Amino acid sequence: MRHHRPLHHPLEPCFERATASLTASLGDGSVRGYQATFRSFLRYLDARHPKIRRLQQVRRDPHVLGWLAELRSHLPPLAKSTLACRVVYLHRLLEELAWSKQIPTLTHLLSRDDVPRRDQILPRALLPEQDQLLQQELRRRDDLLSNLLLLQRHTGMRIGECIDLAVDCLRPLGPDQWAIHVPVGKLNKDRLVPVDSVVCHIVERLQSLRSQTDQPPGEFLLPRHRSRQTLIRRVRAAFRTAAAAAGITARLVPHQARHTYASEMLRAGVSLIGVMKLLGHSRPEMTMQYLKITLQEPTTRVSKGTRQFSASCPLSTRSPSFLISCRPAQPARFLRYRGAYPRDVPPRSPQRLRTPPSHPHWQPHRQNHRSTPSSQPTPKISRDWPVKRRYWKVGAAGLVWRSTRRRSAKGGRIATDNSS
Numbered sequence: 001m002r003h004h005r006p007l008h009h010p011l012e013p014c015f016e017r018a019t020a021s022l023t024a025s026l027g028d029g030s031v032r033g034y035q036a037t038f039r040s041f042l043r044y045l046d047a048r049h050p051k052i053r054r055l056q057q058v059r060r061d062p063h064v065l066g067w068l069a070e071l072r073s074h075l076p077p078l079a080k081s082t083l084a085c086r087v088v089y090l091h092r093l094l095e096e097l098a099w100s101k102q103i104p105t106l107t108h109l110l111s112r113d114d115v116p117r118r119d120q121i122l123p124r125a126l127l128p129e130q131d132q133l134l135q136q137e138l139r140r141r142d143d144l145l146s147n148l149l150l151l152q153r154h155t156g157m158r159i160g161e162c163i164d165l166a167v168d169c170l171r172p173l174g175p176d177q178w179a180i181h182v183p184v185g186k187l188n189k190d191r192l193v194p195v196d197s198v199v200c201h202i203v204e205r206l207q208s209l210r211s212q213t214d215q216p217p218g219e220f221l222l223p224r225h226r227s228r229q230t231l232i233r234r235v236r237a238a239f240r241t242a243a244a245a246a247g248i249t250a251r252l253v254p255h256q257a258r259h260t261y262a263s264e265m266l267r268a269g270v271s272l273i274g275v276m277k278l279l280g281h282s283r284p285e286m287t288m289q290y291l292k293i294t295l296q297e298p299t300t301r302v303s304k305g306t307r308q309f310s311a312s313c314p315l316s317t318r319s320p321s322f323l324i325s326c327r328p329a330q331p332a333r334f335l336r337y338r339g340a341y342p343r344d345v346p347p348r349s350p351q352r353l354r355t356p357p358s359h360p361h362w363q364p365h366r367q368n369h370r371s372t373p374s375s376q377p378t379p380k381i382s383r384d385w386p387v388k389r390r391y392w393k394v395g396a397a398g399l400v401w402r403s404t405r406r407r408s409a410k411g412g413r414i415a416t417d418n419s420s
Helices: 014-022 028-048 059-074 080-101 106-110 128-141 144-155 159-165 197-210 228-245 256-269 272-279 286-297
Strands: 170-174 179-184 192-197 390-395 400-405
Touching: 014 080, 014 179, 028 059, 028 197, 080 106, 106 256, 128 144, 128 256, 144 159, 144 192, 144 197, 144 228, 144 256, 144 272, 159 228, 170 192, 179 286, 192 272, 256 272, 256 286, 272 286
Parallel strands: none
Antiparallel strands: 170 179, 179 192, 390 400
């Protein structure tokens, strides 16, 4: 973890203790986010309002509003997601200080309206020409980082997940079936990504290249001689170098290979749930973003230089069959009801179209006064619920099964309850 110089501000120990209290069970990334937030706020106070030395002196105007204006005028401009995280982190820190220091006014310094709304940006997949040129350049280089980028392109993993792959990440699933074990990453869960022979060859090439290094390679598939962040920066630099050597002038990032993989799987007919499992998403709404760009593209737009999965060579030949749906993905499949009625006929409620279920079969209970409630049949909860209420009552004859709703021999309801 990166160590910062102390700010020598009187409020720094208070914010340090609040950060330690909030991030006791969080990861290193969250700890760095909280620390960067309060250090930015204290640097602003020290530069613009040096007389602020106590928490009771902090006001929304001009202290907090001035800090927000400084964030928005930052050069280069900060992303809206970064601005939103800074505001939320500082609000939580102020709430923690308000509770620990008994200063209620700190909770009203920031509001929900201060959090900027994020832009709904669609995933940016690589163009077919860019994807083809980039893969050709990476295969031509054939070094450690280039093969790692090829592995990311053909599996849809994140850069951090590729960095953390173990040496024995390739797992057999059956005869001629393989999968890569992706370790616990961004969403704190691991997964298996089915692969084919091309990806198996890339993994074997990485294992052979890592053994040729001078230093001990370690337990990871990619040797890590320095920090993890340094290795990630090296991978990003190798991607930019390969893109420039391939003649691509557009600004590309390695994460676009993940977007390309997801859109390729949807065009090949993989179901939405299958793509969600492949990418490691926790919510279907995240995967639906790739469906938007897939539906906007023409269906005939395919790349000749990339591996395409079609009906003649489905992905199910080398991966679990639950990832492939029976027919290609269609927009109407994700609608709840399909307009299958004529236009001149008003649509009816789906409840009226269902076949009414038969009355549940009730088994007579045993006429045993010594029986226990667990020995009685459990009524089945269905659309006929609620069922008749029954209860146990202790009388002179012992434990008796009673019913609050009984009918006479003529079918009419009687007011009194008789023991069964």
